[in-house]
Structures are given as C-alpha cells and as structure tokens.
Amino acid sequence: MTNPRSTNDTRPAGIRRRDLMTGSLAGAVALASTRAWAQLGPTVPEHCVPPIPPGQPVAFSPVANAPMRVRKSAFELSPPEIEKLKSAYTALRNLAQQSPDDPRNWFHQGQVHCWYCSGALDGLWGQEIHGSWWFLPWHRSYLYFHEQILGSLIGDSTFALPYWDWDTPGRDRFPFDTYGQPSDASNPLSDKSRAIAPTDKIPAGFVGDRMMKRVLDAATFTDFGGSGDQSLGQNQMGILEGGPHGGVHVWTTDPKVDFNNPKPDMGVLASAAFDPVFFSHHANIDRIWDKWIKIPQSRHANPSNDVWLNQSFFFYDQAQNWTFIANNQMLEPEALSYRYQPPQQQPTPAVVAAAAPGPRPQVRLAQLPQLSAPVVDLSQSAGPKALTADPLSVRAAIPQESRQRLNAVGNMAAAPAGNEQHVILRIEGVEIPSDRGALVNVFVNKPDATAATSTDDPAFVGTIAVVANQARGVGHAHPVVRNFGFDITRIASQLGNTNEVTVTLVPATGYGEKPSAVNLRYNRVYIATRQ
Ligand code: C2O
Helix, strand or coil, X not given: CCCCCCCCCCCCHHHHHXXXXXXXXXXXXXXXXXXXXXXXXXXXXXXXXXXXXXXXXXXXXXXXXXXXXXXXXXXXXXXXXXXXXXXXXXXXXXXXXXXXXXXXXXXXXXXXXXXXXXXXXXXXXXXXXXXXXXXXXXXXXXXXXXHHHHHHHCCCCCCCCCECCCXXXXXXXXXXXXXXXXXXXXXXXXXXXXXXXXXXXXXXXXXXXXXXXXXXXXXXXXXXXXXXXXXXXXXXXXXXHHHHHHHHHHHHHCCCCCCCCCCCCCCECCCHHHCCHHHHHHHHHHHHHHHHHHCCCCCCCEECCHHHHCCEEEEXXXXXXXXXXXXXXXXXXXXXXXXXXXXXXXXXXXXXXXXXXXXXXCCCEECCCCCCCCCCCCCCXXXXXXXXXXXXXXXXXXXXXXXXXXXXXCCHHHCCCCCCCEEEEEEEEEEECCCCCEEEEEEECCCCCCXXXXXXXXXXXXXXXXXXXXXXXXXXXXXXXXXXXXXXHHHHCCCCCCCEEEEEXXXXXXXXXXXXXXXXXXXXXXXXXXX
C-alpha cells in the first residue's frame, strides 16, 4: 500500500498545474464576488489530484490544552448556534473570494475530498479512501482539519460541526432548519443541487431501525468499517459505508434514489464535499464509529494491524501547514479534542440495547480475523459476469467446517465470546461504472426476491449502496471495483444439513422499484467462514 501522497511526486507538471487551473475554480472565484454562495455548485471537478507538496510535511500533534469541541445533532442547534455555523462557512467562502490560492478556502476544502475518491489505487491519482478500512479514519481526519479551519476563521476554539443523525428515530429527513433555511444563495449552508423537500423521508432500507441494528451489531471492524488487506484480496467495504452512507448521499440530491443518473454535489463522490451538509453527514458516520467502538463487546475494536495503525493522511491545517496525521493518532475523538453529545431525544429500545454505554474502554485494537479459503467459486467462466436490472440468483456452498460446527452447537454465534464462527457471504469484484452509483439488495434463500421485496424480510442480508465516483479526466473513467461481505451466521445456523444456499442479487431503487438500467458486473460470490 502506497502512502497517499509523499513528497516524491512523479506526476507530470502539466497535470499538477491543471488541478489548480480548472474551469470550475475560475468560475467559482468569479461567482464568489457576487456573494451567491449556492451558485458555487454544483461542480464536478476535473483532474483532482493532491497538490504538489509545498515542502516537508509537518507531523501532526494535537493542539495543547485545546478545549473540548462538542458536536451536537444538527436537529438540536439553537438559533445562535446555527448563526455561528453560518458565520464560519461564510468566512470559509469569503476566503475563496479573497485568497483563491489559500489551501484552506472553501473551494480547496471541497477539492480535498475529490483528491481521494479517484476510484484508483495507484499513487498517480491519489489514494482511494473509499471501499476499505481507510474510509473511517480518512474522513475522521478530514473533518478534524475542516473543523479546526472553520473555528480558527471565526476565532472560536470551541466551534464544532453538527452531526446529521438520520439514524435517530423520526430524523430520517433533511435537517432543514440548520442547513436549508433559507434555501437560496444568501445562505452559506445551502446548496442548489439538493432536491429534497422538508417532508421527504430517507428510505428505511438505508437508515431504519433494522439497518442500524445490523450496523451496530457488526461483529468485527471488517464487517463494520471495512478491511484493506489488498494482498489477500480481502479488502472489503464495511456495512456502514455500503449501507446508510451511500444511500444518504444519493438521496440528498435525488429523493427518488435513481442510481443511474447521479447528480452533483452529494450524489457524486468527486463533488460531494461542495455541499456543506456533507460534513454533517460524515460527522454522523464518525459518531456511529465511536458508538460502535464503545459498545462493550471484545471484538468491537479498531484494527491492530501496523499497516492500518501507521497509515498517514495529508491535509492542510488551520495554519496552512501541510500536515500528516497517522491513524494511531485518531483512534478516539477525545484524542482530537472533540466528542459527541448524544441526541437528546429518547431513542427506541432496540437502539438503546445496542448502545448502552459500557465502562470507559481502553483503546482497543483487534487482529482482524482471516477468511477461510473460498470453497466454491461460482465463476464457471473466467472474468466478470453481468448483473442487469433483473434479479440474479446463484448458488453457493456452505463450507463443510461450518456445517459441522452448526450441527454441533446449533448456533455458532453461541460459542464463547471471541471464538464464535461467522459465516460470511462474500461478493467480490463488483464493478460499478464511474458515472453511476449502484443499489443492490442481497437475499439468501429467497430466489423469488424482487426489487419490491422489503428489506425487513428475514431473508434480506444486506445492501450494496455505492455513490457514483464520477471523477473526470484522464485515468479516472474506469469502473470502481468493490468487495462486500455480509455476515449470514444467523441464517446459516438455521439451515440444518443443507450444504448450499441461494444468493439473490436484486438491483433496486430506494423505493422498492426495479431500476431502469443497470450495468454492473461481479466476479465471485462465495461463502467463507471466519472466527
Ligand atoms: Cu468520502 Cu461520503 O464520502
């Protein structure tokens, strides 16, 4: 794994220059002078690659004696808190007008996200931080620097980003009072590419109780936040990213959730961070990571793998220093002087059970368990296979070791903590064209499942919700390839002696409809076991 950006930059000078000289930047600067904030978007930048490092990067160290920043629900901000948020984003946008080259300014802040969603794993275009175990720590550090910059621009060391808690019952909608009033160009928190109305609801398949229980019940970091072990071909997108995260992105610009026609800003990774609500959406993702870690289960822990712990990411800090921060410096929000104030509204019992705070945990790290070798590779023919708009069923064998264990204990998950066997359905090499997203619902032993089949059905095991990448320019327009893993232990433990299951992949919209056109491919579907 290469580091995302080192000082050994080998990119052709022309490409580096173009990154800073795109038409979108020129347009943004011209428009900024009219104070028409919302007119800055939508924009899908071209050729966004990390900047030429301006010199030796500075190692991050936490600000000494920093006051704790308290991140609150975007639905619970007081009018003065909303005003403060607006003044911070106004300052950030003013900076784009006054100092187009200042790396902290609004336009460059938005670009930072595009640097790292290239859909490639090559050093030339910047590291891809989606679809693997980089997803959570990279976005945590991105938000950290963004928040520091906003706070420093308004001289407020307690300034905190709000979180959009779409997972809190009754909050499955857009936080209009904070981010949408007024919804015009005079509001620095507005964005004209949004298409939702105050009454629109996020589909329950993305953020409903059952989905969120599935997320918080994820047994290991791999299941929850992804894994990145490229060498073993076991890198995987975690359920938090592949479920609620992707769905909410698309929904914000397209309440009908048609993954075929991605719309900037939130609907496309390359432009997502040009909508201020992006940072609130990701604060919630970050909060759910913190919540999952703090559930008192021994395996709810960050990876202990040195590759993960020592990985650094590069940002400009609030003093314009090119800074690198390592994952092991951000294992807990408190280490970065912020924390989450839980939603003050009473959560539902299901959520309470999962989230009951345990004793203050040590920072826990876990060795990520390995998957058993694939038992049956369903690809009879070599190469990827097409997945169209029609549901597709394939059969997958259950590894014999799992069957024996199932028969012995009846329920593998009942084994002593840490020793339980998990049965994992792997869907590998899903290729998604860069100009569209994907939503595929996955069912086990329900071959007649259709797009209308509810995600509350017991045979539903998970969803693949991928946001269009749409990074444009040379080298970007290739498909995004992702791997997924679904813990199907519960279903497998009820199968008795059956030695295979039917896996049905159902392309869908967020509203139970069959999508118009789907152009996906996948490589393998198989079942593996894992401790
Ligand atoms: Cu970097 Cu929500 O995506």
